[in-house]
Amino acid sequence: MQEDRILRSALKSKVISAEESASFFKDGMVVGASGFTRGGDTKVVLKELAKRAQKEPLKIQLFTGASLGHGTDADLADANALIKRLPFQVDAILRKHINAEDLLFVDQHLGETSELLINGDLPKIDIAVIEATQILEDGSIIPTTSVGNNVAFMDMADKVIIEINTAIPLEIRGFHDIFQQGKAPHKKIIPITASDTRIGTESIPLDPEKIIGIVFHDITDMTGDIVPPDENTAAIASHILDFLGNEVKKGRLTKSLLPLQCGIGKVANAVMSGFLKGDFENLTMYSEVLQDSTFELIDAGKMDFASATSMTVSKGCYDKFMNNLETYRKNVVFRPQNISNAAEVIRRLGVIGINTALEVDLYGNVNSTHVGGTKMMNGIGGSGDFARNAYMSIFVTSSTAKDNKISSVVPMVAHHDHTEHDVDVLVTEKGLADLRGLAPIERVPIIINNCVHEDYKDEFLDYFNRAKAKGGQTPHLLDEVYKWHTRFNETGSMKA
Amino acid sequence: MQEDRILRSALKSKVISAEESASFFKDGMVVGASGFTRGGDTKVVLKELAKRAQKEPLKIQLFTGASLGHGTDADLADANALIKRLPFQVDAILRKHINAEDLLFVDQHLGETSELLINGDLPKIDIAVIEATQILEDGSIIPTTSVGNNVAFMDMADKVIIEINTAIPLEIRGFHDIFQQGKAPHKKIIPITASDTRIGTESIPLDPEKIIGIVFHDITDMTGDIVPPDENTAAIASHILDFLGNEVKKGRLTKSLLPLQCGIGKVANAVMSGFLKGDFENLTMYSEVLQDSTFELIDAGKMDFASATSMTVSKGCYDKFMNNLETYRKNVVFRPQNISNAAEVIRRLGVIGINTALEVDLYGNVNSTHVGGTKMMNGIGGSGDFARNAYMSIFVTSSTAKDNKISSVVPMVAHHDHTEHDVDVLVTEKGLADLRGLAPIERVPIIINNCVHEDYKDEFLDYFNRAKAKGGQTPHLLDEVYKWHTRFNETGSMKA
Numbered sequence: 001m002q003e004d005r006i007l008r009s010a011l012k013s014k015v016i017s018a019e020e021s022a023s024f025f026k027d028g029m030v031v032g033a034s035g036f037t038r039g040g041d042t043k044v045v046l047k048e049l050a051k052r053a054q055k056e057p058l059k060i061q062l063f064t065g066a067s068l069g070h071g072t073d074a075d076l077a078d079a080n081a082l083i084k085r086l087p088f089q090v091d092a093i094l095r096k097h098i099n100a101e102d103l104l105f106v107d108q109h110l111g112e113t114s115e116l117l118i119n120g121d122l123p124k125i126d127i128a129v130i131e132a133t134q135i136l137e138d139g140s141i142i143p144t145t146s147v148g149n150n151v152a153f154m155d156m157a158d159k160v161i162i163e164i165n166t167a168i169p170l171e172i173r174g175f176h177d178i179f180q181q182g183k184a185p186h187k188k189i190i191p192i193t194a195s196d197t198r199i200g201t202e203s204i205p206l207d208p209e210k211i212i213g214i215v216f217h218d219i220t221d222m223t224g225d226i227v228p229p230d231e232n233t234a235a236i237a238s239h240i241l242d243f244l245g246n247e248v249k250k251g252r253l254t255k256s257l258l259p260l261q262c263g264i265g266k267v268a269n270a271v272m273s274g275f276l277k278g279d280f281e282n283l284t285m286y287s288e289v290l291q292d293s294t295f296e297l298i299d300a301g302k303m304d305f306a307s308a309t310s311m312t313v314s315k316g317c318y319d320k321f322m323n324n325l326e327t328y329r330k331n332v333v334f335r336p337q338n339i340s341n342a343a344e345v346i347r348r349l350g351v352i353g354i355n356t357a358l359e360v361d362l363y364g365n366v367n368s369t370h371v372g373g374t375k376m377m378n379g380i381g382g383s384g385d386f387a388r389n390a391y392m393s394i395f396v397t398s399s400t401a402k403d404n405k406i407s408s409v410v411p412m413v414a415h416h417d418h419t420e421h422d423v424d425v426l427v428t429e430k431g432l433a434d435l436r437g438l439a440p441i442e443r444v445p446i447i448i449n450n451c452v453h454e455d456y457k458d459e460f461l462d463y464f465n466r467a468k469a470k471g472g473q474t475p476h477l478l479d480e481v482y483k484w485h486t487r488f489n490e491t492g493s494m495k496a
Numbered sequence: 497m498q499e500d501r502i503l504r505s506a507l508k509s510k511v512i513s514a515e516e517s518a519s520f521f522k523d524g525m526v527v528g529a530s531g532f533t534r535g536g537d538t539k540v541v542l543k544e545l546a547k548r549a550q551k552e553p554l555k556i557q558l559f560t561g562a563s564l565g566h567g568t569d570a571d572l573a574d575a576n577a578l579i580k581r582l583p584f585q586v587d588a589i590l591r592k593h594i595n596a597e598d599l600l601f602v603d604q605h606l607g608e609t610s611e612l613l614i615n616g617d618l619p620k621i622d623i624a625v626i627e628a629t630q631i632l633e634d635g636s637i638i639p640t641t642s643v644g645n646n647v648a649f650m651d652m653a654d655k656v657i658i659e660i661n662t663a664i665p666l667e668i669r670g671f672h673d674i675f676q677q678g679k680a681p682h683k684k685i686i687p688i689t690a691s692d693t694r695i696g697t698e699s700i701p702l703d704p705e706k707i708i709g710i711v712f713h714d715i716t717d718m719t720g721d722i723v724p725p726d727e728n729t730a731a732i733a734s735h736i737l738d739f740l741g742n743e744v745k746k747g748r749l750t751k752s753l754l755p756l757q758c759g760i761g762k763v764a765n766a767v768m769s770g771f772l773k774g775d776f777e778n779l780t781m782y783s784e785v786l787q788d789s790t791f792e793l794i795d796a797g798k799m800d801f802a803s804a805t806s807m808t809v810s811k812g813c814y815d816k817f818m819n820n821l822e823t824y825r826k827n828v829v830f831r832p833q834n835i836s837n838a839a840e841v842i843r844r845l846g847v848i849g850i851n852t853a854l855e856v857d858l859y860g861n862v863n864s865t866h867v868g869g870t871k872m873m874n875g876i877g878g879s880g881d882f883a884r885n886a887y888m889s890i891f892v893t894s895s896t897a898k899d900n901k902i903s904s905v906v907p908m909v910a911h912h913d914h915t916e917h918d919v920d921v922l923v924t925e926k927g928l929a930d931l932r933g934l935a936p937i938e939r940v941p942i943i944i945n946n947c948v949h950e951d952y953k954d955e956f957l958d959y960f961n962r963a964k965a966k967g968g969q970t971p972h973l974l975d976e977v978y979k980w981h982t983r984f985n986e987t988g989s990m991k992a
Contacts, residue, residue, distance in 0.1 A: 084935065099968050104935035107969070109917055119846075119887060120748045121920070121932040184754055184846020184887050189685055252616045258680055343885055344840035350615075350680020365912065374968030384917060388884055389839055391615060391680050414974060416861065416912035421605055421880060424617070436617040439580065439600035472595050472870030473603070478910060479982045482974040489974075 005164050005216075007137045008208060016213045021161050022048035024212055028083070029126040030061045032117075032153030034163075036337060037090075037264060037289050038069030039310035040146030042129045042163050043219045046072050053081035061123065065148020065309065065337055066110060066381065067091065069222030077103065086122075087113045088379040099375045107369060107376065110288065111341030111385040114152035118183050127212075128157035130204075133168045139208030140201075143176050143334070144168045145221055146310035151178060151204050151336045160210045167218040171325045176334045178204050192345045195259045195284040196305040198333065223315040226292055229270035232398045235429035237270040240354065240394060241278050243425065243432050248279075255279060259286035261346075261386045262293075263355040264312060267396050269293045271354055276300055286351050288340055288382040290332070292317045298331045307333050309340040341385035350391035355383040357397040359408045360426055362447055362464060363440045363474055364433075366395050366418040372485060373414025380417050387422040392436075399428035399453040405493040407456040409447065411463050412481040426451055440474045459484075459496055501660050501712075503633045504704060512709045517657050518544035520708055524579070525622040526557045528613075528649030530659075532833060533586075533760060533785050534565030535806035536642030538625045538659050539715045542568050549577035557619065561644020561805065561833055562606055562877065563587065565718030573599065582618075583609045584875040595871045603865060603872065606784065607837030607881035610648035614679050623708075624653035626700075629664045635704035636697075639672050639830065640664045641717055642806035647674060647700050647832045656706045663714040667821040672830045674700050688841045691755045691780040692801040692829065719811040722788055725766035728894045731925035733766040736850065736890065737774050739921065739928050744775075751775060755782035757842075757882045758789075759851040760808060763892050765789045767850055772796055782847050784836055784878040786828070788813045794827045803829050805836040837881035846887035851879040853893040853914075855904045856922055858943055858960060859936045859970055860929075862891050862914040868981060869910025876913050883918040888932075895924035895949040901989040903952040905943065907959050908977045922947055936970045955980075955992055 006012050022045065025031070035041025041064075050072070052058050059081055066088040067073070074093035076082050080102070082094075087108035089095065098105040108116070116122045130150050132141040143150055144165050154160055179200035181187045191199050229237065247253040257280060262268040272293030275283060285294060285306035292313050297303035311334075313321070321328060339345065346353075357366045358377060368383050369376060387393040395418070397408045408428065420440065426433045431450035435443050448460050467475035484494040502508050518541065521527070531537025537560075546568070548554055555577055562584040563569070570589035572578050576598070578590075583604035585591065594601040604612070612618045626646050628637040639646060640661050650656055675696035677683045687695050725733065743749040753776060758764040768789030771779060781790060781802040788809050793799035807830075809817070817824060835841065842849075853862045854873060864879050865872060883889040891914070893904045904924065916936065922929045927946035931939050944956050963971035980990040 101937065101964070101967055104938060105969060106933065106935045107917070115843075115887075116933065120746075121888075123933070181844075184844070185690065187844045187846065189687060189689065189844065191685060193685065194681070250616075343843055347611075347839055348677075348680070348683045348685065350683065370968075370970055373974055374963075374966070374970055374972050376969035380917065384884075384915075388880075391611075392617075414972075415970060416915055417917075419880075419912055419915070421603070421876065421913075437602065437612065437619070439602045441597065442600060467870075468597070470870070471597055472866075473601055473872035474866055474870055474911060476870050476910075478869055478978040478985075482977065486975045 002166055004170065005166060006135045006214065008135055008139055011135060011208060011211060011214060014211055014214045016215060018044035018048045018215050021045045021213045021215050022052045024127060024159070024161065025049050025058065025060060027058050030063070030123045032063045032125040032128040032149065032157060034065060034130045034146065034148055034150050035068045036065035036146040036148035036310035037067050037312040038222045039312055040131050040144040040148065040221070041068040041070065041072065042131055043070055044215055044217045045129045045161055045163060047075055050075035050079040050081055053079035059083045063113065065146060088381050090378045095376060105376060107379045109380060109384045110382040111338050111343070114149050114338040117152050117156050125153055125157040126159065128153040128160045129163065130154060130160060131163045131165050133165065133172050134170055135162060136203050140203035140205045142173045142203050144172065147176055147178070147334045147336045148309055149337055151180060154204055154206050157210065159212045160206060161213045161215065162211060163215050163217060165217060165219065167220045169322060169325060174202050174329060175332060176202055178202070178336065179339055190339060190342055190344050193348065195286045195307045195349065196333065221318065223313060223318050226314045227266040229266065232429040233267045233270040236267055236396050236427050237274040239427050239432040240271050241274045245278065256282040258350040258352050258391050259284045261285065261287040261351050261353045263383060264289055264291065265356055267356055268354060272297065275302055286345065286349050288337070295321060298328065305331055307335060307340065309335055309337040341382045343385065343389045346386055346389040351386060352392045353386035353390035354394045354396065355387060357395045359410055359413050360395060360397060361410050361413045362444045362460065364420040364423040364426060364435050364443050364447065365413045365416055366423055367413035367415045368417040370415035372489070384418065387418050392424050393422055394425040394427060395423055396427045399430050399451060404453060404455050405495065406488060407453060407484065407494050409452045409456070410484055412476060414482060414485050441468065455495060498662055500666065501662060502631045502710065504631055504635055507631055507704060507707060507710060510707055510710045512711060514540035514544045514711050517541045517709045517711050518548045520623060520655070520657065521545050521554065521556060523554050526559070526619045528559045528621040528624040528645065528653055530561065530626045530642065530644055530646050531564045532561035532642040532644035532806035533563050533808040534718045535808055536627050536640040536644065536717070537564040537566065537568065538627055539566055540711055540713045541625045541657055541659060543571060546571035546575040546577055549575035555579045559609065559645070561642060584877050586874045591872060601872060603875045605876060605880045606878040607834050607839070610645050610834040613648050613652050621649055621653040622655065624649040624656045625659065626650060626656060627659045627661050629661065629668050630666060631658060632699050636699035636701045638669045638699050640668065643672055643674070643830050643832045644805055645833055647676060650700055650702050653706065655708045656702060657709045657711065658707060659711050659713060661713060661715065663716045665818055665821060670698050670825060671828060672698055674698070674832065675835055686835060686838055686840050689844065691782045691803045691845065694829065717814065719809060719814050722810045723762040725762065728925040729763045729766040732763055732892050732923050733770040735923050735928040736767050737770045741774065752778040754846045754848050754887050755780045757781065757783040757847050757849045759879060760785055760787065761852055763852055764850060768793065771798055782841065782845050791817060794824065801827055803831060803836065805831055805833040837878045839881065839885045842882055842885040847882060848888045849882035849886035850890045850892065851883060853891045855906055855909050856891060856893060857906050857909045858940045858956065860916040860919040860922060860931050860939050860943065861909045861912055862919055863909035863911045864913040866911035880914065883914050888920050889918055890921040890923060891919055892923045895926050895947060900949060900951050901991065902984060903949060903980065903990050905948045905952070906980055908972060910978060910981050937964065951991060
């Protein structure tokens with residue numbers, strides 16, 4: 001134990017081993033765990049729980065901020081330890097179990113989970129497992145590299161286990177901004193008027209009586225590799241940067257644009273890195289997750305401030321951040337995910353949202369989650385929080401997948417996550433379709449011309465022309481709307 | 497001219513006839529007109545424009561708050577006077593022209609139109625035509641029975657024509673609360689913390705130099721007939737009232753519930769009227785449109801306050817309101833529709849939203865707009881503003897239509913307006929499905945048991961069981977997902 005990690009002395013007696021912590025869990029319990037896209041996830045307690053579940057019947061409902069790292073989701077799923085999992089995941093093994101219907105997965109807007117908990121629409125949390133840097137004198141805790149749903153979990157839980165991560169420097173204190181809106185009809189205004197507005201406290205309040213165990217570890221967050229942009233992602237990034245440059249020329253935006261939100265992944269990272277070269281300046285982010293590109297832009301003096309609930313970066317970037325906390329203190333804040341993803345703030349600030357689609361359709365509807373319309377990939381994440389409320393909502397995808405055997409632009413998406421109402425701009429490596437203010441039948445030719453791969457253009461036009469001849473606001477031929485999908489299932493290719 | 501209707505004397509010279517006002521319009525112009533579900537619509541100027549368009553080529557883009565009354569939309573459509581129409585309509589003749597692709601219709605979230613205008617995502621307004629009660633000394637105007645998008649239209653327009661409606665008593669002054677949020681990144685907080693919070697002014701600011709004409713008329717809003725609840729609507733209302741009563745018993749809500757929002761129509765009206773009998777008290781509304789039931793509840797002492805952007809009522813209710821303005825002054829406020837439908841306020845107050853579906857599917861997705869998936873009925877209206885941000889989002893529909901030949905619950909909706917993420921409770925006359933916190937495959941048996949008509953249950957179960965056997969997060973058989981719809985098109989019935 002490091003003495004300076006627990007400032008409330010009476011709690012030092014609560015320190016236990018990870019193995020001991022697992023004994024607190026009972027079959028059927030609801031567990032709320034920290035962790036958002038591998039940032040600040042619980043790293044040892046749930047691993048021990050999975051070990052117990054390998055030996056005895058022990059199943060829990062597991063709620064988190066978003067995805068976990070270190071294979072924890074895989075361990076739990078393989079141990080058959082999950083009854084229900086929400087609100088997001090990215091683990092290949094957990095995904096396999098979800099699609100085999102071995103457990104229940106609830107795919108939620110990430111900004112709403114804590115609301116549902118507070119409203120009593122989800123079961124009460126029995127035990128919260130929260131990674132922290134430090135416990136303060138008043139029992140409140142300093143989080144690590146994410147805030148996620150920790151505030152709600154700790155508030156709603158009967159009991160709390162704290163994982164103190166000694167690999168995180170104490171100097172991370174002050175990077176978090178903790179705010180609780182309360183419960184309707186007495187919810188507070190979220191008084192954020194810019195990405196860098198601070199409205200709360202640096203620690204998360206906690207009744208020390210709730211703490212049943214404190215576990216020490218020194219395991220850092222899982223880091224990722226930076227995937228260099230390929231030809232397609234570079235083209236997508238270039239289309240977006242040209243488009244935003246033109247918006248500046250037309251006087252609709254300034255060179256600082258508006259606060260940016262970017263989904264996770266190589267396309268998003270490529271777009272953000274593109275700002276290094278462009279004419280943009282004094283950029284800001286009001287986003288969910290910070291990636292390497294955020295820190296590159298800050299280092300280059302292009303970005304003034306970035307607000308998020310978590311970070312998921314490469315090893316190099318992680319080390320750079322931790323070794324230079326004093327430098328980044330003026331540039332970065334981590335908020336609870338119901339604040340980073342708050343409809344109220346996103347619409348007020350006028351966020352420009354850039355998110356990834358699995359497939360899009362000829363009217364601009366987006367499938368973000370379901371492969372072939374039925375199998376879960378990751379989850380909707382925060383894309384709905386941002387797309388609905390953004391100043392401008394941009395969705396990106398490669399025009400094809402699997403050696404052109406799949407067109408990512410289809411007559412009708414096989415699962416609807418975002419409707420045409422919430423999609424302003426579509427981008428593939430082929431080009432960009434600006435759909436703002438357009439009626440459905442105006443959108444189609446632009447999407448076909450600008451975004452569809454040439455291998456699919458003719459069949460697309462044929463479909464649309466035959467549908468349009470039958471009239472309607474949104475012409476379709478319902479008996480062949482998923483013909484491309486069923487053809488792929490039968491032949492291995494969407495092509496005729 | 498009534499002298500007390502124009503308090504700024506210099507403007508009295510601008511009074512013209514309706515016929516003269518039509519001469520200001522040029523082919524290709526963009527017109528922003530007042531009017532929201534027949535409340536406070538422009539009643540004479542656009543009618544004259546339609547007459548001109550019958551004789552000469554004259555086509556405009558027409559933006560409004562929502563639907564117009566008095567057949568204005570029909571006149572314009574029949575005169576081929578519309579290039580583009582947005583954001584909502586309910587006119588049978590206009591609908592026919594939309595579905596025949598005679599004009600372009602953009603179906604928008606009603607809370608977002610003014611944002612799109614302010615952001616420059618829609619073309620600039622050439623002429624705004626606004627119904628008013630009075631023009632004040634400073635040139636600002638007192639609206640009539642709706643505020644709608646008037647604030648944005650008047651702000652963004654080059655020129656403004658005012659229709660002064662002398663049938664509206666001057667005493668309506670004070671019923672409106674006008675607030676402008678401004679433009680990102682400098683948008684203001686909307687400081688509403690309860691339905692009755694007043695945050696603005698009683699008149700809409702207007703540069704008097706913009707006024708090119710003032711037209712007098714004394715035509716009241718079109719009123720509707722109250723449709724008494726039939727067996728189905730009464731059953732739906734009863735299910736909802738029982739459900740909310742249980743939420744109170746469980747301690748999740750108080751007897752005042754939370755601010756209510758209700759879509760337009762007989763089901764909504766029946767639900768609201770149901771509160772007259774129940775145990776509820778001190779109810780409030782934070783809604784889009786006030787109907788007869790609102791005033792019944794206020795008269796009965798059951799409702800304390802109602803906030804909306806418009807009213808659409810029966811003749812009797814309209815007269816009662818106008819003859820008792822002093823009585824209702826403490827109970828009612830009309831706000832701009834970007835404030836009545838603001839994501840920020842809806843989520844903060846914790847609104848309970850009740851909206852009507854055309855069809856719903858086995859996972860809880862909702863089609864609010866497209867008959868058979870392709871033909872526009874009315875539009876999404878404000879349902880998306882409320883469903884996404886509500887404390888609880890309830891959708892209602894009869895389980896069948898057309899003598900049971902159509903099941904309103906289908907395997908997959910043929911058009912997606914609201915995804916399963918935004919639908920908490922589904923209600924048909926058969927029963928209520930509480931979907932909160934449930935994974936997709938948990939939702940299905942509850943919807944089938946509680947909401948589906950008995951004529952369709954067996955085929956539904958068969959479909960779901962075969963789909964589920966193939967696995968996935970959201971099981972479907974894409975090659976037969978719209979079989980019921982195509983069967984209806986071929987045979988006139990969805991039944992096998």
